[in-house]
Structure formats: C-alpha cells, structure tokens
Amino acid sequence: MKPYQKVPIEECGEPMIAILPDLFAVVSPHPYQVLGAPYGEQSPYFLRQRVVTQLLAAQEALQQDYPGWRLQIFDAYRPVAVQQFMVDQTLADLARSQGLTVAALTPDQQQTLREQVYTFWAPPSLDPTMPPPHSTGAALDLTLVDGTGQVVDMGSPIDECSPRSYPDYFQISDRPLERQYHHHRQLLARVMIAAGFQRHPQEWWHFSWGDQLWAWLSQQSGTPVTSAHYGRYELIHGN
Numbered sequence: 001m002k003p004y005q006k007v008p009i010e011e012c013g014e015p016m017i018a019i020l021p022d023l024f025a026v027v028s029p030h031p032y033q034v035l036g037a038p039y040g041e042q043s044p045y046f047l048r049q050r051v052v053t054q055l056l057a058a059q060e061a062l063q064q065d066y067p068g069w070r071l072q073i074f075d076a077y078r079p080v081a082v083q084q085f086m087v088d089q090t091l092a093d094l095a096r097s098q099g100l101t102v103a104a105l106t107p108d109q110q111q112t113l114r115e116q117v118y119t120f121w122a123p124p125s126l127d128p129t130m131p132p133p134h135s136t137g138a139a140l141d142l143t144l145v146d147g148t149g150q151v152v153d154m155g156s157p158i159d160e161c162s163p164r165s166y167p168d169y170f171q172i173s174d175r176p177l178e179r180q181y182h183h184h185r186q187l188l189a190r191v192m193i194a195a196g197f198q199r200h201p202q203e204w205w206h207f208s209w210g211d212q213l214w215a216w217l218s219q220q221s222g223t224p225v226t227s228a229h230y231g232r233y234e235l236i237h238g239n
C-alpha cells in the first residue's frame, strides 16, 4: 500500500465534463486507445468539473508569461480496466526490452519488473478506499505546446519508466539543453501548482487536484487537508 492510499475519501459527487480541444491542446489519437485499451463507452478526455476549472487557471497563468502557449493533455480519465490494461502492457514492454516475455519471467524477475512498473503506475485496485488516481477523474498527464503548436521538449517522453522521468532529473546538469529541459519542467509545475495542483513525486507530467495523492502531498507541504474530494468515478455514476 502507498502512503497516500490511507487518506480518507469524502466523495463530493461532482460530475466529470469533457476537456474541450478548443480550450486545451490534446494528444490525438489517444495513445492508450491506439493500443486497444478497454474504454467501452468512456473517453479519456474527461475530468471532474472543478479540476477543469483549475486547469483553465493554470493555462491562463502560463499564457501571462508565454502568450500563445497551451497545456497539452496526454491522458486524463482512466477506468480501472484501462489502468489494469496499461499496467499489463507496461510489464510486457519492460520484459520485451530485456529480450524476455512475461510468461518466461522467473519469480525474481517478475518482482523486479513489477516494482519498476509500480514506481510509475498506480495499482489497478478495485477497493473503493484506494482508487487509481486517474480513475477518480482528478488526475491528468500533460505537457506544454509553444506558440507555434510545437510540443515543448521536456527531455524524456511521458510514461517512460526510468529515472529521467523524475521531475528534477536534469536539475544539476550544466549542459545548456538539459538546463532547458529542467526550465520547461519547472514552468509546467509552476503554473499547475499555482492553480492548486500537486505533482507526482516521480513523474514530471502527472498532476492532480482533489484525489488522495493530492490530499497526501498537500498534507506533506503543511496544508491542512483532511480528506480527498474524489473517489473512483465508476462508483458514483455506475459506468
């Protein structure tokens, strides 16, 4: 169990709304849909209403200093079935990168690779007290696009299971390009945190507002948050 999963949830019942592509940039086609992830009738481009409001505030803060720049949404809502699919997919990818298959892994190899997967992916738990963050509609993965519509280089791709994903990985570099990656990651974090979001400690791209991880990180930084506002969305809207 991760420490944030102990935070109580007081579900506020707020609906999710669509993230409109005329307001934000979005990665399309959606990378997990392309892989065949089981969304059913659901769409990854949905978030809780208040989370979208805070996201708009973050984009406005960005555009004050960088006119024409936008937030680019890579992923947002994720049913638990999709979380399970992506965890399995990532395990298979990591095994393949070592010339192995999941079926052929020894118990020790399984354990090592699973630990690597769970450094970057939340467990696909169906327990209502510990939902995967994206299954609450409060978490999203995103980056920046500049005024010409170009994706801003953060030095590593979203979802890479390696230390390059850690937000401060390039902090101590004195190479000009890597200084720039760090600056871009800082810029994304600055506008998101100013709008009330919290960033995942191991991922430069993952932010949330109102879920258990957000509440736990807020507590760690001294903000008196006692509970999360959002639990698993499927439990309140039955989809």
Ligand SMILES: C[C@@H](N)C(=O)N[C@H](C)C(=O)O
Residues within 6 Å of the ligand: 120, 121, 122, 132, 133, 134, 139, 141, 159, 200, 203, 206
């Ligand atoms: C790996 C990434 N796409 C992600 O969303 N990770 C977090 C921790 C999650 O699975 O909730």
Ligand SMILES: [Zn+2]
Residues within 6 Å of the ligand: 134, 139, 140, 141, 205, 206, 207
């Ligand atoms: Zn995420």
